[in-house]
Amino acid sequence: MQRYKLLCLSALLAFVLPFAATAQIEPDSEGHYFDPKQGAEANPTGNVDWSLERDNAPLKAKPGLRGTPIAPASSYGLPSAVHNGTSKYYRRPVINQKGNSCGITSRVTNMMAYELNAYRDKDGSLEENMLPPHFAFVPAYNGGVAKETYAKLVGIPDAVTYGGSITSSIYGGPYSETSNNYGRMQGYDKWYKAMFNRISNNPGFPNSCMTAAGALAWKRWLYNHNGDTDFHSGGVIGIGIGSDGMELADIPSTTANDAAGVSGLKYISHFGTSVDHAVLIVGYDDRIEFDLDGDGVYGESSNALGQNETGAWIVGNSWGSWGNDGFAYIPYALADATSQSTTSSGVTCYKAKGSGWTGEVYKIRKDYRPLRTLKASVAYSKRSEISIALGVAQDISATAPEKTLTLVNHNYHGDCDGDGVDAEVPMLGQWADGKLHGEAMEFGYDITDFTSQFDTHRPL
Numbered sequence: 001m002q003r004y005k006l007l008c009l010s011a012l013l014a015f016v017l018p019f020a021a022t023a024q025i026e027p028d029s030e031g032h033y034f035d036p037k038q039g040a041e042a043n044p045t046g047n048v049d050w051s052l053e054r055d056n057a058p059l060k061a062k063p064g065l066r067g068t069p070i071a072p073a074s075s076y077g078l079p080s081a082v083h084n085g086t087s088k089y090y091r092r093p094v095i096n097q098k099g100n101s102c103g104i105t106s107r108v109t110n111m112m113a114y115e116l117n118a119y120r121d122k123d124g125s126l127e128e129n130m131l132p133p134h135f136a137f138v139p140a141y142n143g144g145v146a147k148e149t150y151a152k153l154v155g156i157p158d159a160v161t162y163g164g165s166i167t168s169s170i171y172g173g174p175y176s177e178t179s180n181n182y183g184r185m186q187g188y189d190k191w192y193k194a195m196f197n198r199i200s201n202n203p204g205f206p207n208s209c210m211t212a213a214g215a216l217a218w219k220r221w222l223y224n225h226n227g228d229t230d231f232h233s234g235g236v237i238g239i240g241i242g243s244d245g246m247e248l249a250d251i252p253s254t255t256a257n258d259a260a261g262v263s264g265l266k267y268i269s270h271f272g273t274s275v276d277h278a279v280l281i282v283g284y285d286d287r288i289e290f291d292l293d294g295d296g297v298y299g300e301s302s303n304a305l306g307q308n309e310t311g312a313w314i315v316g317n318s319w320g321s322w323g324n325d326g327f328a329y330i331p332y333a334l335a336d337a338t339s340q341s342t343t344s345s346g347v348t349c350y351k352a353k354g355s356g357w358t359g360e361v362y363k364i365r366k367d368y369r370p371l372r373t374l375k376a377s378v379a380y381s382k383r384s385e386i387s388i389a390l391g392v393a394q395d396i397s398a399t400a401p402e403k404t405l406t407l408v409n410h411n412y413h414g415d416c417d418g419d420g421v422d423a424e425v426p427m428l429g430q431w432a433d434g435k436l437h438g439e440a441m442e443f444g445y446d447i448t449d450f451t452s453q454f455d456t457h458r459p460l
């Protein structure tokens with residue numbers, strides 16, 4: 001396989017190339033896609049943000065407090081129920097993901113767009129406020145450029161700019177994570193617009209939501225971003241679940257559930273046994289009662305399985321109208337990516353298999369605007385052979401850069417089948433018109449952070 005490092009700012013060769021087929025992925029019998037690689041979404045590690053528990057003074061964080069009674073939110077001045085999926089900032093209608101794109105759909109299309117809209121007070125049902133998953137879906141699997149890296153360093157274009165809220169009427173799709181020919185966005189102005197939609201970080205909570213400290217931190221984030229008054233509503237939280245084998249059931253009609261208006265709505269009675277799907281937690285409801293051990297008694301504080309039968313998280317999925325118009329409840333006692341079956345009162349019941357989610361959040365860059373950008377035009381016949389890097393020096397007569405930067409939007413990208421042979425695909429790939437586009441790819445790249453140490457009043 002050829003490998004060339006391309007120091008940017010010039011246009012290269014253009015070729016006319018033959019047509020290439022799009023790889024297909026298949027849904028299961030219910031039309032859903034599963035992806036074992038999403039297991040990493042369950043509990044992001046190594047990026048813990050203790051400030052997410054900064055107001056938990058009444059509860060000293062003690063990892064391992066599983067089973068500790070979790071006090072109602074009202075004891076801490078929080079509402080007994082929050083559902084950000086009903087907020088105008090959440091994408092509506094709920095997206096029905098295309099392909100194996102649950103990771104980027106849950107995190108970018110649902111979480112990142114929601115957080116930006118909640119900060120900017122923008123309507124999540126309008127395309128101008130949506131972030132399409134298939135802009136960065138394939139790159140998120142190609143060359144180690146995670147979706148978070150795109151969200152941090154490149155940005156995500158809105159759906160109007162991209163030409164579609166899921167796939168693009170211009171650049172094509174849907175793509176699979178092994179697509180060689182995926183279409184790429186064309187034009188500096190579009191890449192420039194994407195630079196405004198960015199995150200600074202994607203930290204995880206310190207403690208599991210099955211601990212008292214973790215559950216309270218989640219509720220504070222869901223209610224009002226843990227007291228961040230810059231936002232117009234609460235936050236959402238990313239998790240991973242075992243969706244293959246997961247089942248829904250109806251919330252039973254009891255006095256408490258009738259009063260809460262949730263009787264007959266769907267809850268997840270158990271998950272599968274391995275993590276394969278990425279979703280969001282969008283709210284909680286302390287009022288709901290279940291009978292998780294099947295003994296006919298609802299809302300026990302400690303049932304025959306040692307479970308608290310009161311309260312539920314609210315999950316936001318990406319399977320269209322699934323559950324309650326895209327959402328479902330998860331009993332607090334089952335708040336783990338996977339479940340295991342057991343028997344109690346002579347019936348099959350379920351317990352959490354692990355120790356619960358820690359959860360991940362996206363911290364957006366508020367009011368961000370790029371101050372210095374790169375505008376580049378690059379053509380090449382086998383895009384996966386090249387990496388594009390930028391060199392900079394304060395002395396404009398310098399012959400060598402003081403500092404270099406490999407651009408994450410093109411670092412040997414564009415051939416995802418892993419067969420070791422570079423595909424004959426040009427920079428822009430194949431578009432919705434079915435043609436491979438060999439013209440030069442024009443893009444922008446935000447170098448504000450990269451050049452922040454240099455004098456902004458002088459040329460570089």
Ligand SMILES: [Ca+2]
Nearest residue numbers: 291293295297
């Ligand atoms: Ca019970």
Ligand SMILES: [Ca+2]
Nearest residue numbers: 415419421423
């Ligand atoms: Ca290949």
